[in-house]
Amino acid sequence: MKILYSICLLAACAGTAVAAEVQHDHGAMMHSQSKLWTQLPLLKPRMKGQDIASRSVSILPQNIAAAAIEAWSNDLHDANGHRQLSMEMGGAPLDKPATGGFQMLTAREVQGDTVRVASTVHYFGERGGKNPTAMFDQVKHELEIVPQPYPREHSRYRANEDWQFAVRFKGQPLAGHKVVLETSNGSRAEFMTDAAGVANVHVPDDFNTETVQSKAGSHGMRRGADFVLAVSHADGGQQYLTAFNSSYGEDAYSNRSLTMGLGFMLLGMLGAAPLLRKRQAAAKNEEPSNA
Amino acid sequence: MLKNLFPRLARFRFTVQIIMLFVTVYGGALLGSYTVDRISKALPSLSCAYDKMTGDHCILIVNQHQLHHRAGAALAKAGDVALNVFIPTLMSVGVFFLFFFFLNKAFCGWVCPLGTVQELLYKIGRRIGRPLNRFKQENVGKVRPVKWFMLLVLVLGLPTLAGMGTVANELGDPFCQVCPSRIATTLLTADTEQLAVRTGTGINFFLGALGNALFGFIIIAALAVRQPFCRICPLLSWNALFQKLSPMRLVKKDAHDKCAKCGVCEKACPMDIHEIGTSFGSKAFHEDCTLCGRCAEYCPDDDVIQLKFFGFKLFGSSRDYYKARVKFETPEGQPKKRVIPILRAKENA
Structure with a gap:
């Protein structure tokens, strides 16, 4: 097992050293390069290929010894809806189902009486994906962190936003449970689940000029940082630790100016103002005027 | 029964417009967050993808992305224009046409949220006594080509060139950056992010400033001009390409x-x-x-x-x-002054 673990770590390092990723900037599928900034288990998608046509995705487990990655597609009735991705040197290649959409990915490690699970979501922006709610609702492991919801296309987790995550054990909500957040920018925070087992997680605004990469995406979204949420629970003499990781971007108003936006809007309004003036002849006759 | 409910076509259309305004602006909140990640992703009306609650978004953003990320990149490789690069574009147009086949350009007049917002503003303009500015027969022809320019340059041309690397990457979706529906629909969900101008690069700033000024112009002009943006909307020209096929x-x-x-x-x-x-x-x-x-x-x-x-x-x-x-109502949309019966009774007394 230790050998397997070492191979996974080596693969992770090799993956990190791979040349810069070229990614489509739809927020939900962006993941930045990172060092091992946490001890919690992670699943990192790695893109290869310079454009969409030649792009491939591999899933790299980090801080977890897993022989395979389990993948659930949003079409659970499909024969290939739940599948195992076998591990290769560069990670586990993730095939793209015909319907695309959201893919839930998990890796599981059992050592003695400890069960550790890493989980993440990868999004393929293809048409025809089915509603992923059933996929998220399906019980996959004993202890789970489920995004409620996961960001849609053209959206992503961003600093200073609140997002909800359900924590459940064997399908039942875990109320009053501690959820730990760690980010690759160095933040750490704790949140508690409510009576429905849902934690309201505030994404920290911990970017600074060093951590912000200058290359902007085509939709104004920048490559971001990574976060991981983790929850642990003991039951029946076993210790469970489950983590969910994803990426997040800067604050929505970063590199934007609302004041200038309002200013230019007012400028446009002023430009149209002459249209509102009644012309004398038209006013006299109460007839429509001509442009 | 339908005739009792909707004695006038205008009332029926207005009801459809209001329902579609809710579906296109708030549909995600009403129908579920994912709404299969939008219903069609190729709607023939200006429903905005930047609206975090939208139930569906227009085909123009899809086309810009496809040309930017797929076709442009493939063309840049000179000869590597594989069929599978264009399949997604054809799929989008196919889905678009499935919708379009049944309603044709009624998507503009009955479904488009920006069209509805402009009509509502025009109604307000009538109520507050603003004049109606119409385009004369000799002038209207000067405005009509603008929608084709918008389609060819902002929706098709610049995204393809950005994908080829000929122009800056920020020009990958230039129409969306100037589209007033992006600001109007997101403001309707109380989201001011799209109103804030991007300041990251000169191109982002220019497009953002232009988009905001256009939005400001349109919402004031709509009080005195009917459907001011529709006249230059690239979706009007895009839909015009297919209108004979429905x-x-x-x-x-x-x-x-x-x-x-x-x-x-x-x-x-x-x-x-x-x-x-x-x-x-x-x-x-x-x-x-x-x-x-x-x-x-x-x-x-x-x-x-x-x-x-x-x-x-x-x-x-x-x-x-x-x-x-x-x-x-007059043909120009001016409501007729109606006397409330109780007031008339008082006058008679």
Whole structure:
């Protein structure tokens, strides 16, 4: 097992050293390069290929010894809806189902009486994906962190936003449970689940000029940082630790100016103002005027 | 029963517009967050992908992305334009056409949230006594080519060139950056992010400033001009490319000599299509028509102007309908002053 673990770590390092990723900037599928900034288990998608046509995705487990990655597609009735991705040197290649959409990915490690699970979501922006709610609702492991919801296309987790995550054990909500957040920018925070087992997680605004990469995406979204949420629970003499990781971007108003936006809007309004003036002849006759 | 509920086509259309405004602006919140990650992703109306609650988004952002990320990149490789690069684009156009086939340009006149917002503003303009600025026959032709320019340059040209690396990457979706619907629909969800101008690069700033100024211009102009943005909307030209391929259409019979002299249908047209008064047959279904049906409502001759689907009449003009219609509103959209019965009783007393 230790050998397997070492191979996974080596693969992770090799993956990190791979040349810069070229990614489509739809927020939900962006993941930045990172060092091992946490001890919690992670699943990192790695893109290869310079454009969409030649792009491939591999899933790299980090801080977890897993022989395979389990993948659930949003079409659970499909024969290939739940599948195992076998591990290769560069990670586990993730095939793209015909319907695309959201893919839930998990890796599981059992050592003695400890069960550790890493989980993440990868999004393929293809048409025809089915509603992923059933996929998220399906019980996959004993202890789970489920995004409620996961960001849609053209959206992503961003600093200073609140997002909800359900924590459940064997399908039942875990109320009053501690959820730990760690980010690759160095933040750490704790949140508690409510009576429905849902934690309201505030994404920290911990970017600074060093951590912000200058290359902007085509939709104004920048490559971001990574976060991981983790929850642990003991039951029946076993210790469970489950983590969910994803990426997040800067604050929505970063590199934007609302004041200038309002200013230019007012400028446009002023430009149209002459249209509102009644012309004398038209006013006299109460007839429509001509442009 | 439908006739009792909707005695006028205008009321029926307004009800559809309000329902579609909710579906396109708040649909995700109503139908579930993912809404299969939007219903079609290729709607023939300006429903914005930047709206975090939208139930669906327009085809233009999809086309810009496909040209930017797929076609442009493939063209840059000179000869590596594989068929699978264009399949997604064809798929999008196919899905778009599935919708478009049934409703044709009624997506502009009945579904588009920005169209509805402009109509509501125009109604407010009537209530507060603002003038109506119309385009004369000799002027309207100067505005019409702008929608083609918007389509060819902002939706097709620049995204492809950005994908090829010829122009800056920020020009990958230039139409979305200037589209007033992006700001209007996100503001309707109380989200001010899109109103804030991007300051990251000069191009981002320029496009953002232009988009905000255009948005400001449109919302004020809509008080005194009918459908100001629709006239230059690239989706109007995009839809015009397909309008002859749908069985839903506007038809006008060559009824009699006086028909071309009446001109009421021209006055009723919110797009200032003067040809509706003087042209007949297929020419009456102009490229700027949004199938709102106002010309049919205000035509005083029986069945001269009709909305037809597969040859079946959905709505046809009639003298009786016209008489009832003008009691409520002039062809230009000015509501008639109505005396509240209780006040009339007081006056009589």
